[in-house]
Amino acid sequence: MPSTPSVPLRKKVRYLTALCLLLWLGATLVPVLTARSGLTWGPWPIDFWMAAQGCVLAYLLIVAVYAWLVNRWEREAGELLFQVPPSQDV
Numbered sequence: 001m002p003s004t005p006s007v008p009l010r011k012k013v014r015y016l017t018a019l020c021l022l023l024w025l026g027a028t029l030v031p032v033l034t035a036r037s038g039l040t041w042g043p044w045p046i047d048f049w050m051a052a053q054g055c056v057l058a059y060l061l062i063v064a065v066y067a068w069l070v071n072r073w074e075r076e077a078g079e080l081l082f083q084v085p086p087s088q089d090v
Contacts, residue, residue, distance in 0.1 A: 009073060030055075
């Protein structure tokens, strides 16, 4: 496998990284911005639900989707975005 990734692969990964950071920021700010709005999801206030469970689930979903997409793109391109260290066998 080539050691340097191609430019289109890097661009796709950088775009995905920026999108994931925006989603992370949105998931972080939702409880803060809705704290006094009184919005509810069933019997629970949205800010309480997001602070208790929703943000953590959103973060896990963002990481899982990022890893899945980047792994798929690397397999399709036949490249790796990181350097594999040489064997440490002595």
